Amino acid sequence: MSVSVRIPTILRTYTGGQAEVPAEGATVAEVIADLERHHTGISARVLDDDGKLRRFVNLYVNDDDIRFEQGLDTATPDGTGISIIPAVAGGC
Template identity: 85%
Template structure:
């Protein structure tokens, strides 16, 4: 499935400055693997050493938070929009 991934400013160094890039995959995990293949280094910023989503990175598939779906197994239908959003802390 072909999807569009919105890239936060902090990760755009991996995508040549692009705010949105295409990727392929039937699940979020497959999409992230495809992103890594085409934009090396980006997966290490989204996934931890165990291959799970980093605690302070939120990912949405069509406005649905994957943490409340199936995580990396969340389906990514053709044409889906995926947003990677780093959490912001402060006070």
């Protein structure tokens, strides 16, 4: 399945500065593997050493947080939009 992945500014060094890149895969895990094939190093910033989504990274398939879906097994139908969003912390 062909999807579009929105890349946060902090990860654009891996995509040659591109804010959005195409990727292939029927699940989020497959899409991340395809991103890694074309943009080496990006998966290490999204996944931890155990292959799980890093806790400070949020990943959305369309408007749905994959943590509340099937995680990395969340389906990515053709034309899906995926957003990688680093968590923001702070306060007063």
